[in-house]
Every structure is written in structure tokens, then in C-alpha cells.
Amino acid sequence: MRITYKTDYALKALLDLAIHYETGVSTINDISRRIDAPVKFMEQVLLDLKKGGFVGSKRGNAGGYSLANEPSKISLGQVVRYIEGPIEPISCVEKGYTNCSDLSRCLFREIWRKVSKATSDIIDNVTFGDLVEQINSKGEGFTYSI
Amino acid sequence: MRITYKTDYALKALLDLAIHYETGVSTINDISRRIDAPVKFMEQVLLDLKKGGFVGSKRGNAGGYSLANEPSKISLGQVVRYIEGPIEPISCVEKGYTNCSDLSRCLFREIWRKVSKATSDIIDNVTFGDLVEQINSKGEGFTYSI
DNA sequence: TCCTTGTCTACTATCTCTATAAACATAGTA
DNA sequence: TACTATGTTTATAGAGATAGTAGACAAGGA
Numbered sequence A, B: 001m002r003i004t005y006k007t008d009y010a011l012k013a014l015l016d017l018a019i020h021y022e023t024g025v026s027t028i029n030d031i032s033r034r035i036d037a038p039v040k041f042m043e044q045v046l047l048d049l050k051k052g053g054f055v056g057s058k059r060g061n062a063g064g065y066s067l068a069n070e071p072s073k074i075s076l077g078q079v080v081r082y083i084e085g086p087i088e089p090i091s092c093v094e095k096g097y098t099n100c101s102d103l104s105r106c107l108f109r110e111i112w113r114k115v116s117k118a119t120s121d122i123i124d125n126v127t128f129g130d131l132v133e134q135i136n137s138k139g140e141g142f143t144y145s146i
Numbered sequence C: 001t002c003c004t005t006g007t008c009t010a011c012t013a014t015c016t017c018t019a020t021a022a023a024c025a026t027a028g029t030a
Numbered sequence D: 001t002a003c004t005a006t007g008t009t010t011a012t013a014g015a016g017a018t019a020g021t022a023g024a025c026a027a028g029g030a
Helices: A005-019 A028-035 A039-051 A076-083 A107-123 A128-136 B005-019 B028-035 B039-051 B076-084 B107-123 B128-137
Strands: A055-058 A064-067 B055-058 B064-067
Touching (some): A005 A028, A005 A076, A005 A128, A039 A055, A107 B005, B005 B028, B005 B039, B005 B064, B005 B076, B005 B128, B028 B039, B028 B064, B039 B076
Antiparallel strands (some): B055 B064
16 A cells, blocks of 8 residues: 655655745755755656646756645645556546446445545645645744655 | 555455355365456465465365454454555554654655554454445345455 | 756666466375 | 375566666756
């Protein structure tokens, strides 16, 4: 039931960008250093996040990445689904699945549906705005390790 | 966030054995056929389940597998943890983890801890006895597809 | 033009998943 | 005893995912 490093890095990168939302763009190098991720791997993660519409970029001198939307408009769930894939622990729970011989009679399907819903309820209801707010409410001078 | 086929087969095999709890042992071939799983793969799964203490076996002619405990004593969570591994979506949530620079300051840890707890609350509170009961309460002649 | 930055493609080592195969051990039965 | 049905163990293998690494290229500002 593990998430991958890619998703972990993606979430941390977005939180980093959310923290620096007012500051302007951040370079891949800056982001990688601040969240302690491999630079070349971060390149790919950020490109994926760009394809997903989560971040914008500016090339050339003084270029870098920035959030495409307000932190409060991006939920963790959106990112996890895009980078990691479906939340559902087993494919038969997914919408539109019709391969089982008789879905209505499979007991495990209902279990995994519940797990899927519980997980979604958590990660769909937290935005990067919420996280930044939590950090700020701790007071000045308190630095988070992302 | 997917579980593996191995876990899926393991759960289905145990439910199958729970349904036939009073009947005596079932052979690998019978179980595989009833839950529609590859025989040679089922061998490994059942062997793992035996190591985990979930099933017992009898060799030789008229041998086979049977549940090691009453169906109501085995929860889905026990099996998932043993076959699939930790429920926690990321290692820093696990008990005893001390590798993070500063656990108390990581916001994502709390999110994944919540997801982990929600999942556990579901799968730790369903036993194979519950599932068999659900099947029986549907009345005679109603066959489940496991 | 030069430097800094993002973009894109390719490559690789390692691991996991999902099986399959063959040789072997055990136990009942003819 | 010989035979057969069963579980046991170990090895192997292809496909795919994971977690990176490398290098050439494109764009934009000074």
C-alpha cells in the first residue's frame, strides 16, 4: 500500500512552491536542494507536474517554476491521482470496471471501496493552502522540514 | 495505492476455506479452481499463508489445506499486513522510524498517518467469519463469486 | 555572444510481480 | 511393496515499475 518516491517528491515540491508562492519562480536546483531530492529526478517530476497543470515554468535566465494556481485551489488528492494513479486498491473498484463475472456478489469489492473512499476523504480535503496556513500559524522562525 | 494479486488471491483463498470450514481439507487444485487462480501461484500463496499461521496442511493422499483458526478469529487486516506488507503509505509513518531529520515538523506524515489509520480501521474490523455470515444471510441457493 | 535555465530523449541498474517448472517428501491404498 | 495423490522446496524467467543518471538541445536575458 505504498506511494512512490515520485509522488512524495511531487507533493513536497508543490508545498515548497506554495510556501514561496509570493516570491516568484524557483529553479529546479533550489527546489531540489530545499526538499532534498535528486536534481535530475526532480526535472522529470516537475515536467510531469507541468503536464498536469499544477505548475508553470519560465525558461532562460532568471527562469524557474511556480504554482499554476493558488495553493488553496490544489488538493493533495489531485496530485496523488495524477502522479501515482488511481486511489483504488484493486481495479474492480474503479468506475466503469466491468470485467468481474458478478460484481454485486463480490464481498471484497465492498471492503476496498470503503478503503478507497476513506483515503479520498482525507487527501481530497487538504489543500496546499491549508498546509501553508498550518506552517504560518506556528509563528515566525519556525522552519519546517519538508 | 494498489494491492497485489498475491494478496487478492490470499484473501479469496481464505474466504474459500472459511466457507468450507466444516467440510475438511481442500486441495490446492480445488481452491484454485473455485477462486479462479493459477495453481502453481496458489501453491506459493498457500505456503506463505501456512508460514503466517493462517492455514494448516495435510500431506499425501486425501491431504489439503484448511483454516488454522475459526473464521471469526482471522481479520482481513492480519492477512493483508502479512502478505502485502505495511499498511502505511510511506515508511516514515511506521512505528519506530527515526530517519527523518525532524518528524514533528513534517506535515505530510500526519496526512499519511490518517490514511493509514482509516484503512486499518476498516480491514482490521472485518473477519472471515463476518464474510461467511454475510453470504449465509443471503439465503440458500445464492452463490457468491469470490 | 555567453550564461543560465528549462526540455526532451535515452539509458540503466535494481527490484517486484506474476507466474512456471522440476525435483522431492509424505501419506494413504491396492 | 508399488503406486498415486498430494503438499514442499528451490530455481527460473519475462514483463513491468522504480529510481535514478547522462547528454544534447532550446529559450531567454545580460
